[in-house]
Amino acid sequence: MAVMFSGSCLTIQQCSNFIRDVFKTSGQEKQAVLISQTILNLPLFPDQQLLNGLLKNLANLFKFHYIQPSPNDLALLATMQNL
Secondary structure (H helix, E strand, C coil), X not given: CHHHHCXXXXXXXXXXXXXXXXXXCCCHHHHHHHHHCCHHHCCCCCCCHHHHHHHHHHHHHHHHHCCXXXXXXXXXXXXXXXX
């Protein structure tokens, strides 16, 4: 919503592509954005520091929902559960 209705550093085409790629596809792009947070390292909203901070904090909170544990992590978890 912020990207659609707030002034940002993205052009109209970039904004359209961002929304389409992240939110209207299978979810892999959304997962990549939340985990890597590369797009969030840019000040998307140069005149709104609080909004930039909020988006970054929310992405940090929700990225753990999308992280896939490695086989080593799963093995360690199984070992810990058997203790």
